[in-house]
Amino acid sequence: MAIMKSEDIMGEPHFDKPRHIKYWTRCLKTLLPHQYTSNESNRMYLAYFIVSALDLLGALDSVLNEDERQGYIDWIYRCQHPNGGFRMWPGTDFGAKANPKNARWDPANIPATYFALATLLILKDDFKRINRRLTLIWLSQMQRSDGSFGETLVSGRVEGGQDPRFGYCATGIRYILRAATEGDLSIDGQVVKDVDLDAFVRCVRVAEAYDGGIADAPFHEPHAGYTFCSLGALAFVDRLNTRGLPTEQPPTAPCHPQSVLSWLVCRQTELADPDAGIDSEFVAAQDTRDTRKKEDGVTSEAQADGTVPAHQDPECSAGVTIFDLLVDGAGMNGRINKVADTCYGFWAGASLHIMQQPNLYHHEAVRRYLLGKTQHPVLGGYGKFPGDLPDLLHSYLGLAALSLAGHDQVKEIDGGMCLSKEARSRLPAIWESFADSR
Amino acid sequence: MGKYADDPAWSDLTPLPTDEGGSHPLAQIAYSADYEETMSYLRALMAANEFSPRALDLTEDLIDMNPAHYTVWLYRAQCLFALNSDLHEELEWLNETALAHQKNYQIWHHRNLVVDKLGECGGETEFVARMFEKDAKNYHVWSYRQWLVKRFDLWEAGELEFTERMLGEDVRNNSAWNHRWFVVNGRAGAAGVGDPEVRAREVGFAEEAIGKVAQNQSPWNYLRGIMRRCGKPLAELKGIAEQYASLDRPDAVRSSFALDLLADILAEEEDGKEQAGRALDLLASRYDPIRKNYWAYRKDQLGLGELKQAVADVA
Ligand SMILES: [Zn+2]
Numbered sequence: 001m002a003i004m005k006s007e008d009i010m011g012e013p014h015f016d017k018p019r020h021i022k023y024w025t026r027c028l029k030t031l032l033p034h035q036y037t038s039n040e041s042n043r044m045y046l047a048y049f050i051v052s053a054l055d056l057l058g059a060l061d062s063v064l065n066e067d068e069r070q071g072y073i074d075w076i077y078r079c080q081h082p083n084g085g086f087r088m089w090p091g092t093d094f095g096a097k098a099n100p101k102n103a104r105w106d107p108a109n110i111p112a113t114y115f116a117l118a119t120l121l122i123l124k125d126d127f128k129r130i131n132r133r134l135t136l137i138w139l140s141q142m143q144r145s146d147g148s149f150g151e152t153l154v155s156g157r158v159e160g161g162q163d164p165r166f167g168y169c170a171t172g173i174r175y176i177l178r179a180a181t182e183g184d185l186s187i188d189g190q191v192v193k194d195v196d197l198d199a200f201v202r203c204v205r206v207a208e209a210y211d212g213g214i215a216d217a218p219f220h221e222p223h224a225g226y227t228f229c230s231l232g233a234l235a236f237v238d239r240l241n242t243r244g245l246p247t248e249q250p251p252t253a254p255c256h257p258q259s260v261l262s263w264l265v266c267r268q269t270e271l272a273d274p275d276a277g278i279d280s281e282f283v284a285a286q287d288t289r290d291t292r293k294k295e296d297g298v299t300s301e302a303q304a305d306g307t308v309p310a311h312q313d314p315e316c317s318a319g320v321t322i323f324d325l326l327v328d329g330a331g332m333n334g335r336i337n338k339v340a341d342t343c344y345g346f347w348a349g350a351s352l353h354i355m356q357q358p359n360l361y362h363h364e365a366v367r368r369y370l371l372g373k374t375q376h377p378v379l380g381g382y383g384k385f386p387g388d389l390p391d392l393l394h395s396y397l398g399l400a401a402l403s404l405a406g407h408d409q410v411k412e413i414d415g416g417m418c419l420s421k422e423a424r425s426r427l428p429a430i431w432e433s434f435a436d437s438r
Numbered sequence: 439m440g441k442y443a444d445d446p447a448w449s450d451l452t453p454l455p456t457d458e459g460g461s462h463p464l465a466q467i468a469y470s471a472d473y474e475e476t477m478s479y480l481r482a483l484m485a486a487n488e489f490s491p492r493a494l495d496l497t498e499d500l501i502d503m504n505p506a507h508y509t510v511w512l513y514r515a516q517c518l519f520a521l522n523s524d525l526h527e528e529l530e531w532l533n534e535t536a537l538a539h540q541k542n543y544q545i546w547h548h549r550n551l552v553v554d555k556l557g558e559c560g561g562e563t564e565f566v567a568r569m570f571e572k573d574a575k576n577y578h579v580w581s582y583r584q585w586l587v588k589r590f591d592l593w594e595a596g597e598l599e600f601t602e603r604m605l606g607e608d609v610r611n612n613s614a615w616n617h618r619w620f621v622v623n624g625r626a627g628a629a630g631v632g633d634p635e636v637r638a639r640e641v642g643f644a645e646e647a648i649g650k651v652a653q654n655q656s657p658w659n660y661l662r663g664i665m666r667r668c669g670k671p672l673a674e675l676k677g678i679a680e681q682y683a684s685l686d687r688p689d690a691v692r693s694s695f696a697l698d699l700l701a702d703i704l705a706e707e708e709d710g711k712e713q714a715g716r717a718l719d720l721l722a723s724r725y726d727p728i729r730k731n732y733w734a735y736r737k738d739q740l741g742l743g744e745l746k747q748a749v750a751d752v753a
Binding site for chain 2: 027028031032033034036037038039040041042043044046047050051068071072074075076078088089090091092093094095097098101102104105106107109119151152154159160161163209210211212216217218219220221222223261262265266268269270330335336337338357359360361362365
């Protein structure tokens with residue numbers, strides 16, 4: 001082991017970039033371990049994590065030669081559905097056995113389509129092989145009368161439950177294939193209807209909860225993942241309200257942006273151990289804190305009147321000193337009174353970026369949590385909780401969160417699209433190439 | 439060779455392997471030969487649109503290995519209904535599957551479908567209770583419970599007492615707080631906390647919970663939610679806020695959430711902005727330093743700005 005430099009002790013924990021590149025290169029070029037079998041039907045999003053991670057690490061061009069780049073692009077097009085949209089993987093395509101009767105078991109899939117398009121963008125595809133007209137027609141059929149979007153269209157029925165993840169991916173598909181501008185399009189001489197944006201906005205509004213967060217449906221508990229999807233979708237369709245009252249012509253959301261901000265900043269938490277109850281976590285932290293205080297020469301705050309202040313009350317989880325924050329960091333959780341989890345550093349952090357308040361949370365504490373606690377020291381990547389083995393989702397969102405929190409070893413990321421700003425900047429030229437008439 | 443290939447009951451079916459197309463598949467998995475075979479037979483069944491008992495068995499096998507497969511669930515439902523299968527048996531199988539795959543949402547969607555078709559929910563609340571023993575904050579289970587209450591009109595069937603029990607076990611369980619909000623306010627046409635009697639009861643319930651653990655954001659949010667829903671000023675909460683955070687005793691603040699609430703209340707008072715600023719300073723410097731940028735932002739919103747300073751500090 002190398003001799004520790006003084007900045008290793010005082011400064012931020014080290015970001016082991018070569019190890020992360022190694023982790024992702026292995027994911028790209030060799031088979032994923034069998035534990036991913038339960039996720040085979042999510043392969044398109046695993047593909048997106050792998051390709052986008054290498055892009056964020058600035059390693060994509062050096063890892064891929066031209067044949068490989070084209071080969072991966074071809075696999076994504078292999079998953080394009082003949083009637084528009086993409087599949088998650090080739091496993092539902094019956095090939096020569098496909099017929100109108102079994103077509104219902106092989107539908108295009110909304111998240112698969114968003115992740116396929118995003119991955120093509122990162123791989124610098126020219127989008128010439130996209131069946132854009134059919135995909136946009138299919139997209140308009142994927143919206144329900146309440147404004148929400150589903151996952152698949154099976155025998156004319158929108159399947160997949162009420163879930164803002166589908167709304168996020170659907171509006172993302174619309175954004176990539178036709179930008180934010182509203183109205184019907186004419187593609188190859190055929191009128192392609194736009195989706196009902198007003199209805200979609202109303203459907204986000206009713207899922208705003210009493211405490212400021214956003215849920216998947218009215219009265220469900222708000223959740224940072226669903227909050228991200230809802231805000232990201234509103235941004236994709238240019239209907240996001242970041243301050244004050246929402247407008248009605250056209251409708252925007254959220255209705256209470258200040259409550260959303262407050263709820264989001266409260267996602268940052270020093271609670272990091274999933275096995276510890278909140279109380280025991282605090283008691284344990286308190287002991288060390290008291291010692292540190294003495295070492296720091298901070299005077300004890302014994303109360304003359306006997307009441308225990310929040311930061312010394314064994315029943316409390318708040319009141320972490322600046323010193324603790326600087327050593328341990330603080331990640332983010334997905335719901336009130338839960339422990340931090342790597343991925344919420346992205347879901348909650350990106351939500352604040354989308355709301356145009358990127359500095360309201362403690363960036364350095366997030367970086368310290370990710371680098372010091374959930375980064376895997378041997379394998380690279382990130383686990384969900386401290387000490388966990390890395391997985392694709394947390395490894396990718398850990399990198400994304402690190403970028404949002406200002407780490408200069410990761411490419412700048414676009415919080416709303418969850419890919420590099422560089423990749424997103426290629427979109428205007430692609431829109432130009434579509435050359436529609438209105 | 440394999441458990442289907444060697445079984446005479448399957449000999450009439452030709453398995454249909456997946457064609458990855460080309461030599462550069464992305465995110466390919468080193469799955470077992472067992473999985474590969476099961477998937478090939480599933481594909482052959484689906485391609486033939488076969489709805490049979492053996493198809494039901496095979497979907498069970500595949501779902502166990504890959505519960506995220508989005509059309510296998512629809513296919514299984516089609517088989518169940520086509521064969522007029524015993525839906526109670528289906529629920530028993532689903533119980534085991536849900537316990538084995540707690541984070542999967544398709545299982546719950548399927549359960550909705552089956553219970554909706556059955557038209558009765560006997561045993562469901564017991565099963566939900568079992569799930570909560572494993573994880574009292576499981577999102578899918580809480581969503582399912584809300585659906586049960588709406589579908590079978592269980593609003594008065596002990597649901598409020600259920601939230602009390604859950605919060606008695608863990609007063610910080612925000613999912614249980616949220617469920618209580620739903621039970622009180624979610625019924626179509628119900629006045630909820632708009633009814634003064636209900637409001638008094640719910641405010642009392644939250645205040646009692648704060649009395650147990652003051653540094654718990656859930657009941658504080660619940661109180662704020664009540665005021666907003668009724669169009670009442672936050673000032674109505676000044677008494678409880680000051681009980682746990684008083685600017686006269688800045689060393690004895692017992693809840694950062696009380697201090698936050700107090701800042702909001704003071705900001706609405708005439709000449710209260712200066713004091714609100716003091717509350718926000720206390721949060722930033724002592725009681726909630728992790729959010730110091732946010733507290734600076736709040737001061738800035740009050741026209742007491744130090745925002746640029748704070749933002750510069752963090753970067
Ligand atoms: Zn996570």
